[in-house]
Amino acid sequence: MATETQVQIYGNYINGEWVTASSQEPIASINPANTKEVVGYLQNSTSDDLNRAVAAAKEAQPAWRKLSGAVRGEYLYKIASEMEKRLDEIAATMTREMGKTFGEAKGETLRGINILRYYAGEGMRKVGDVIPSSDSEALMFTTRVPLGVVGVITPWNFPVAIPIWKMAPALIYGNSIVFKPASETGVTAAKIVECMDAAGLPAGVVNLVCGSGSVIGQGIAEHPSINGVTFTGSNTVGKQIGQTCLARGAKYQLEMGGKNPVIVANDADLDQAVEATISGGLRSTGQKCTATSRVIVQSGIYDAFKEKLIEKVEALKVGDGLQGETWMGPCANANQLKTVLSYIEKGIAEGATLIAGGGKPDAEDLASGYYVQPTVFEDVTGSMSIAQEEIFGPVLALMKVETLEEALEIANDVEYGLSASIFTKNIGNMLAFIQDMDAGLVRINAESAGVELQAPFGGMKQSSSHSREQGQAAIEFFTAIKTVFVKP
């Protein structure tokens, strides 16, 4: 039974006020490192609550868009400062809600603060071009207008960075927001919104509505007054949201799964490749859409790479992310743990060889969390489930190849195309990889995860709806271009 004493209940934030949902049935956010601990309670909202939030956002948006970009930017700077004051508290909440280590959570919260400051500056930058008209007396130019009300549906794996890299550009370009976070990380989300409230953001500009994906998430996708929906999460849900939005003519942006490869060439720096494979594959318990999942190694370096990898993986300290010595925390929820364990079983059943990890850790102090050992398979072939499907857990699949052509063929032989890495010193290998790898993010001598806030981010193939987030690319989703023709 979960402990239910002295745990705060977080309201929805609608029209500038913290309010209780009409259902009166809070949802508990549980600590995956210790499932007896409730981190906080969230609202289990209904369609009525969503309708109120959308109405507030719709009413607030015209005045918000009429402010100058510089003034909107000032609000973002203030939100960043409020978050900075609460950096440790927000990071610790993130760790308690979804399990990543405190160090990673703090890094992510800082990243959120930097994203806010980056987009605050965007409020002062150009939004259009002057285009010569065929009429010599006319002035023709483009400008940009906000979409209106934007729905923001986010997952639990980056509970600060993802909502902020969606909300900051939405706000700077003049949109208002209805924000539905994953329930696993609703308390972290409420704390971000508390910072927005403390920064004095006008009522209704951002509205937080917690609740189930099928009611509030789907409700956002269907709502006739929501003009655009930005989503990160699973492929199945993303496609459903895309279809719902398309059917009613709303704009949508989907960031979904990955099955990211790293190629280790014979001439790779062995230590660098091993470190990056471990960091890219196992940090955050492998729960990143950019996580390394397939490790394609050339035969000349295979044995040395494998030996070093296993030695390092077996030394990783699994535990509660709030404890300083922990390198890898638990899976974020019971479903994730179940999924990871089921993929490990499938790997064995389909003929891969388990060479590290493979189950729950034995330690007694880990018994009440959703822990799994960092796991490595070898003898993995391209058709196996663990080589094709997103696991979203700390599982690496080693695949041995003779040539780099073979490596690239295997690397591209999946339905996803989010990120990919190669380790090599050969410029020809690097150029072939940059050219031929079907992924939105290609990295040379660097791990597959690691997104920079000022650069475009998004995937090819089934990994995204082919748009890009972050950096200046965000303007493409959060605004519409207007071409203006003026004649005296």
Ligand SMILES: NC(=O)C1=CN([C@@H]2O[C@H](COP(=O)(O)OP(=O)(O)OC[C@H]3O[C@@H](n4cnc5c(N)ncnc54)[C@H](O)[C@@H]3O)[C@@H](O)[C@H]2O)C=CC1
């Ligand atoms: N690309 C990424 O970064 C992520 C990928 N995933 C993948 O998804 C798998 C399952 O994780 P989940 O948390 O269940 O992801 P999910 O896709 O169900 O959840 C993501 C968000 O969508 C909402 N949602 C759920 N059902 C919805 C619906 N019918 N309509 C609208 N919104 C809905 C959720 O409440 C949450 O806010 C993971 O194992 C992983 O493979 C999950 C999280 C992030």
Ligand SMILES: O=C(O)CCC(=O)C(=O)O
């Ligand atoms: O690697 C990163 O920093 C971003 C990953 C991401 O967007 C995700 O896992 O959803």
